[in-house]
Amino acid sequence: MELSDRCRRLLDxxxxxxxxxxxxxxxxxxxDDEWEAAFIAIGNAGVQLSPPEQDQLNxxxxxxxxxxxxxxxxxxxxxxxxxxxxxxxxxYVRDLDSxxxxxxxxxxxxxxxxxxxxxxLIQVRTGMYGFDLPLTVEILDAEPAPDLAAWPDVSEAxxxxxxxxxxxxxxxxxxxxxxxxxxxxGQTRPYRVRVHARGRPExxxxxxxxxDSGEPPPExxLIQVWPAPVETLKTWKP
Numbered sequence: 234m235e236l237s238d239r240c241r242r243l244l245d246x247x248x249x250x251x252x253x254x255x256x257x258x259x260x261x262x263x264x265d266d267e268w269e270a271a272f273i274a275i276g277n278a279g280v281q282l283s284p285p286e287q288d289q290l291n292x293x294x295x296x297x298x299x300x301x302x303x304x305x306x307x308x309x310x311x312x313x314x315x316x317x318x319x320x321x322x323x324x325y326v327r328d329l330d331s332x333x334x335x336x337x338x339x340x341x342x343x344x345x346x347x348x349x350x351x352x353x354l355i356q357v358r359t360g361m362y363g364f365d366l367p368l369t370v371e372i373l374d375a376e377p378a379p380d381l382a383a384w385p386d387v388s389e390a391x392x393x394x395x396x397x398x399x400x401x402x403x404x405x406x407x408x409x410x411x412x413x414x415x416x417x418x419g420q421t422r423p424y425r426v427r428v429h430a431r432g433r434p435e436x437x438x439x440x441x442x443x444x445d446s447g448e449p450p451p452e453x454x455l456i457q458v459w460p461a462p463v464e465t466l467k468t469w470k471p
Contacts, residue, residue, distance in 0.1 A: 240268040240293055243286070250280050269297050269413040270311070276398070276411045294397035295417025311372040315410060316444055317454075318403035319359045319366055325402040326426055326456060327354040328394040328414075341466040345388040346428050348466065352393035355426050360433030360452050363405050365444035367452075370401060372412050373459040376425065379469055384429035384455065387469035391461070395421045399458065415460060423463045429455040 241263055248256055255278040262271035272290060282290060317324050327333070331353035339347035339356070347356045359366060371377075381387060396416025400409040416422045436442055436452035444450065 236293070236296055237263075237266055237268065240271070240297075243289055243293065244271060244275075246286070247275060247280060247282070251275055252278055255280075269294065273398070273411050273413055291397065291418040294413070295420075297413075311413060312370065313410070313412070314367065314369045316365045317368040317401055317410070318364065318405040318408065319357075319361065320363045320404035322359050322362055323356050324359065324366070324404055325354055325356055325400070326392070326458075327400050327402060328396075329398065329400070330395040330421070341390065343388050343466060343468045345386055345430060345468075346390050346426075346466070348390050348392070352391060352423075352463070353395065355390055355392055355428075357428055357454065357456075359454075360430075360436035361442045362440045364441045365450070366436075366442070366454060367444075367450050368401065369453075369455045370410075370412055371455070371457045372399065372414065373457055374415070376459055376461060377427075377457055379427070380429065380455075381470055384431050385470060386430040386433060387427065388466065389425055389427040389469060390466045391463040392424045392426050392458075393421055393463070394424055395419065401456070412458075422460060424458050425461040425464070427457045427469075429457075 244259060244263060255274055259271040259274045262274065272294065331350040333350045333354050339349050340352065341348050345358055349356060379387065394414055396414040397418050399412045399414050402409045432452035439451065442450060442452065
């Protein structure tokens with residue numbers, strides 16, 4: 234059976250547990266052979282899988298990660314705009330293997346990011362204390378050119394993430410938005426994580442920022458992740 238047929242079969246198996254709008258989105262991704270994006274959408278919807286289904290999904294994601302470009306395409310699951318919910322001036326970029334202990338000193342840090350848990354977790358520091366922060370995440374194949382004109386705060390650190398998913402964890406709600414990594418289950422690879430921020434001083438004055446306020450959000454972040462060897466933390470700006 235072809236890989237795409239196996240993915241479609243699993244999606245059909247889960248269909249009665251998936252909200253209608255999410256199922257339509259996942260099927261749309263599948264129609265374009267963007268199966269990573271389809272399964273990430275289902276994971277973000279909180280669909281519960283049995284242990285055999287989870288094993289089957291992990292196996293499919295591993296094969297998609299190793300498949301040629303015409304099979305494992307770079308779909309919308311690799312870029313998304315959403316709200317992350319920081320608390321106590323922070324949120325996390327991590328994998329499922331991260332074992333974070335706040336009492337352990339970070340491996341390296343600057344004013345915007347700090348690296349923890351043997352590089353399985355990066356803590357992002359925010360200007361606001363909490364609530365709603367617009368965030369764009371991009372999972373890339375190679376290093377992008379730095380966009381220093383549009384972002385006054387830019388830092389970049391190395392991580393060692395275990396596939397197949399990257400989590401953006403909201404501390405306030407416990408929500409963890411998922412993104413596909415180019416690695417199968419249990420495979421740990423080095424990545425660079427570039428964090429961009431603007432509006433941190435303005436958000437710090439407001440302390441709590443709500444998306445329901447009707448006002449334009451003062452703080453916004455962009456996170457870019459791509460495979461790269463481990464290097465020391467780099468503060469691009471300021």
